[in-house]
Amino acid sequence: HKDAYQVILDGVKGGTKEKRLAAQFIPKFFKHFPELADSAINAQLDLCEDEDVSIRRQAIKELPQFATGENLPRVADILTQLLQTDDSAEFNLVNNALLSIFKMDAKGTLGGLFSQILQGEDIVRERAIKFLSTKLKTLPDEVLTKEVEELILTESKKVLEDVTGEEFVLFMKILSGLKSLQTVSGRQQLVELVAEQADLEQTFSPSDPDCVDRLLQCTRQAVPLFSKNVHSTRFVTYFCEQVLPNLSTLTTPVEGLDIQLEVLKLLAEMSSFCGDMEKLETNLRKLFDKLLEYMPLPPEEAENGENAGNEEPKLQFSYVECLLYSFHQLGRKLPDFLTAKLNAEKLKDFKIRLQYFARGLQVYIRQLRLALQGKTGEALKTEENKIKVVALKITNNINVLIKDLFHIPPSYKSTVTLSWKPVQKVEIGQKRTSEDTSSGSPPKKSPGGPKRDARQIYNPPSGKYSSNLSNFNYERSLQGK
Numbered sequence: 001h002k003d004a005y006q007v008i009l010d011g012v013k014g015g016t017k018e019k020r021l022a023a024q025f026i027p028k029f030f031k032h033f034p035e036l037a038d039s040a041i042n043a044q045l046d047l048c049e050d051e052d053v054s055i056r057r058q059a060i061k062e063l064p065q066f067a068t069g070e071n072l073p074r075v076a077d078i079l080t081q082l083l084q085t086d087d088s089a090e091f092n093l094v095n096n097a098l099l100s101i102f103k104m105d106a107k108g109t110l111g112g113l114f115s116q117i118l119q120g121e122d123i124v125r126e127r128a129i130k131f132l133s134t135k136l137k138t139l140p141d142e143v144l145t146k147e148v149e150e151l152i153l154t155e156s157k158k159v160l161e162d163v164t165g166e167e168f169v170l171f172m173k174i175l176s177g178l179k180s181l182q183t184v185s186g187r188q189q190l191v192e193l194v195a196e197q198a199d200l201e202q203t204f205s206p207s208d209p210d211c212v213d214r215l216l217q218c219t220r221q222a223v224p225l226f227s228k229n230v231h232s233t234r235f236v237t238y239f240c241e242q243v244l245p246n247l248s249t250l251t252t253p254v255e256g257l258d259i260q261l262e263v264l265k266l267l268a269e270m271s272s273f274c275g276d277m278e279k280l281e282t283n284l285r286k287l288f289d290k291l292l293e294y295m296p297l298p299p300e301e302a303e304n305g306e307n308a309g310n311e312e313p314k315l316q317f318s319y320v321e322c323l324l325y326s327f328h329q330l331g332r333k334l335p336d337f338l339t340a341k342l343n344a345e346k347l348k349d350f351k352i353r354l355q356y357f358a359r360g361l362q363v364y365i366r367q368l369r370l371a372l373q374g375k376t377g378e379a380l381k382t383e384e385n386k387i388k389v390v391a392l393k394i395t396n397n398i399n400v401l402i403k404d405l406f407h408i409p410p411s412y413k414s415t416v417t418l419s420w421k422p423v424q425k426v427e428i429g430q431k432r433t434s435e436d437t438s439s440g441s442p443p444k445k446s447p448g449g450p451k452r453d454a455r456q457i458y459n460p461p462s463g464k465y466s467s468n469l470s471n472f473n474y475e476r477s478l479q480g481k
Helices: 002-013 016-028 034-048 053-066 069-084 088-104 106-119 122-138 146-159 165-176 184-198 209-225 233-249 259-271 280-293 317-331 337-341 344-372 377-381 383-406
Strands: none
Touching (some): 002 034, 016 034, 034 069, 053 088, 069 088, 069 122, 088 106, 106 122, 122 146, 165 184, 165 209, 184 209, 184 233, 233 280, 280 317, 280 337, 317 383, 337 344
16 A cells, blocks of 8 residues: 555645644554655654644654654654754653653664754754753663663763863763762762863963863862762862962852852862872962961050051951861871971961961850850741851851861861751761751750850960950951851
8 A cells, every 4th residue: 555655645745634644644654664764754754844833743742653673763863853842832742752762762862862962953952961961860770771871971971072061060960860870980980071071181270260160160060979989189189289379369250159269168078088199298288378368367466455457357267167177188198287297487377376266266156156046947047047057057167177276286086067068967876976066056055054065165275366356246257258
């Protein structure tokens, strides 16, 4: 009945009713006429581009029936191109059709998708990438076999040679969701991919917003991959050697972003998973010098004991938390850095700054606790109190870290949760540390009276540097931080 099928194919040139019938019958009898395969697919494709939306939808819906054998990659390619439709019903039909042929032949479907990602128009490329990032995770394990995942990784590497920032983020989402890359070696592969994308072999250009943005985008993707087995050493080294010395000159295309704080936060998060570093002492010194910039010397006193200057130095707690934490993490690898690697004058200067900062910190913590005392539930959800709760987390963290550095010799044993990270729940039976650095609520009074737990606040040695801190105002110090 070849002639009869040819009449059906010719129906695409007829009126609306003929086209609707053709849209149904061309795919229905397609498998019986392999010698007319090209003509049939082209005829159905004409219907997919018809002016009548109902004909287009019917034709798209039936496309998976053409996905047999060597025709499947071509159907996948056609469906991928059809993702550019602005009609929401058509778009859903295309998505469903792609998913259905994915389950028939994942490799063939991926061939069509990646062909368009690499060579298609911008809108098709964009939507094909989004399709992969949202739909792959919905596919069953028997579809996403190890071989299929290897093909996704291979093809993704080709695309990653030339991607925008947004596309890179989506591809990292796609790849990090693959079960074959959930292993230590898999995550290590992903870190190497990100490092390559970040261009860590090149000299950093702080005045180039695109260069800065690329480094931040890449580092954000790398951070969740780091662990005790997958080290962050390359990134931490690059930040210490290339970024920290240029912190004050960083530029960013993102309006309103505190780029310096963003960099310091990323460094802090990565420092926990840093492995053996070649130039550890040199990089610790860079970190140390940057920390000194944010830990001011106390103001000089006039003869009458008043401040000689007009105003006290600003204590930038958010920056100090990040730098102290990073220094604390890397310092564990060279515990005698402060005592054996610094000259006496530098060490004395550091202790003076540390003492002055610690004194201001105690006043700040007391004022914050007083302001939050008795507040629970909805009261803690106001914008002002949210800021105070975060500020209390930050200052508690700094308090613990400074206490470690005041030890003789310095200790690096304490563990804190960075103020912007989710709090780790304590398991039943697990001993809680004496200093809960993650709690945002004020300390509860003991039932025996107002006696304070002596371990809650560390009081460094008193001295002349503490005399001007009684009027320290935490409201002023919160501005912009």
